[in-house]
Amino acid sequence: MPDPTQPASAMAATSSQTQRPRVAVFSTRSYDRTSLTDADPGQQIDWVFFDQRLDATTVGAAEGALAVCVFVNDQVDAVVVRQLAAMGVRLVLLRCAGFNNVDLVAAAEAGVAVARVPEYSPHAVAEHTLALLLALNRKIHRAYNRVREGNFALDGLLGFDLHGKTIGVVGTGRIGATFCRILTGFGVHLLATDPAPSEAVRAMGVQYVELNELLERSDVVSLHCPLTPATRHLIDEAALARMKPGAMLLNTSRGAVVDAKALIRVLKSGQLGALGLDVYEEEAHLFFRDLSGQVLQDDVFARLLTFPNVLITGHQGFFTREALAAIAATTVDNLHQFLATGQPRHPVSVERIA
Ligand code: NAI
Numbered sequence: 001m002p003d004p005t006q007p008a009s010a011m012a013a014t015s016s017q018t019q020r021p022r023v024a025v026f027s028t029r030s031y032d033r034t035s036l037t038d039a040d041p042g043q044q045i046d047w048v049f050f051d052q053r054l055d056a057t058t059v060g061a062a063e064g065a066l067a068v069c070v071f072v073n074d075q076v077d078a079v080v081v082r083q084l085a086a087m088g089v090r091l092v093l094l095r096c097a098g099f100n101n102v103d104l105v106a107a108a109e110a111g112v113a114v115a116r117v118p119e120y121s122p123h124a125v126a127e128h129t130l131a132l133l134l135a136l137n138r139k140i141h142r143a144y145n146r147v148r149e150g151n152f153a154l155d156g157l158l159g160f161d162l163h164g165k166t167i168g169v170v171g172t173g174r175i176g177a178t179f180c181r182i183l184t185g186f187g188v189h190l191l192a193t194d195p196a197p198s199e200a201v202r203a204m205g206v207q208y209v210e211l212n213e214l215l216e217r218s219d220v221v222s223l224h225c226p227l228t229p230a231t232r233h234l235i236d237e238a239a240l241a242r243m244k245p246g247a248m249l250l251n252t253s254r255g256a257v258v259d260a261k262a263l264i265r266v267l268k269s270g271q272l273g274a275l276g277l278d279v280y281e282e283e284a285h286l287f288f289r290d291l292s293g294q295v296l297q298d299d300v301f302a303r304l305l306t307f308p309n310v311l312i313t314g315h316q317g318f319f320t321r322e323a324l325a326a327i328a329a330t331t332v333d334n335l336h337q338f339l340a341t342g343q344p345r346h347p348v349s350v351e352r353i354a
Helices: 009-018 030-038 078-086 104-110 122-137 140-148 174-186 211-217 237-242 260-269 299-304 321-341
Strands: 022-025 046-049 067-070 091-094 113-115 166-170 189-193 220-223 247-251 272-277 310-312
Touching (some): 022 030, 030 046, 030 321, 078 104, 104 113, 122 140, 122 174, 122 220, 122 247, 122 321, 166 211, 211 237, 237 260, 260 272, 260 299
Parallel strands (some): 022 046, 067 091, 091 113, 166 220, 220 247
16 A cells, blocks of 8 residues: 555656556545456556545645545545645546535636546435434344344334335435335335425425425435535534424435534434434544544544434445446546546536535
């Protein structure tokens, strides 16, 4: 594993000799290395993998690269973008759909193109959201431990029939719509809120309402909107207070859509009945690494882990074989299209900042 704090000038020379475009891949895990190299069978790309995330302290590792390839918690802020541009990096390849971690204005000003993977498997995230819902409702996380310890008592494991309940879906884009489609098989009432309602979703029998009405009527609220300035802390103390007492909240979108501190208050009071998270506002310091031997420094996260009615996964909604292969294929295609035309296949532009 190259050291990202060291300049990569020697490697750059190798790259120019072979004429292959160099891509510096940050936040690399073994599965990223496998999927990206599998998506480039002709070895046309000179991948350089770093396990560190991209930020102002590691950006030097991109020296000599044409593009950087980053994930959800890499920090592509204005400082990093300007340094990338100064080093000759011309493209940021996001291995994800969300782009809230990239300063698009700075990128446009610096002439650095940004590409993303708009769709890889909405099924992966929608199915994971359903897994959280069903596990929380039927207390599978608790039952699993009990049975392993020879405790077959059912007290505390009481759930409810999903059939007949009202599920509120915030954001009916690719993932939200897929989640709705899956839920039509459960005999539930579906409410949704989205500034751009979808006719296809309406045709599934989903009723669009304002956010406040959705919060007040839903037994389960599931978040599938992007993180934008408008959706940051969309679910705050006031929104949580509007929810039905004992309702369930699921967030597999982006952590900062929910105010995590406010969650602790409503969980303590019992106002919130259950919470399923795949994302967390401060996850950049936690997720995608094995920290099991270390003392947890995040007191909010540590408190959330203590509630029996909270189930947290570490941003694994996307993590299926199909999704990884699709992410890698689109990333490679974004690069090839950029090399051929000067524009990636799926560019992200400033206009996308809502
Ligand atoms: P999408 O762009 O297809 O759909 C997002 C929808 O949210 C759009 O219909 C948009 O109009 C709507 N929206 C925007 N502002 C809203 C608001 N204030 N209230 C309600 N709806 C609003 O995006 P996609 O692919 O469905 O992704 C949804 C979310 O899932 C994103 O936050 C993305 O970052 C996250 N995600 C999470 C993953 C995970 O592993 N947990 C993996 C992939 C995406």
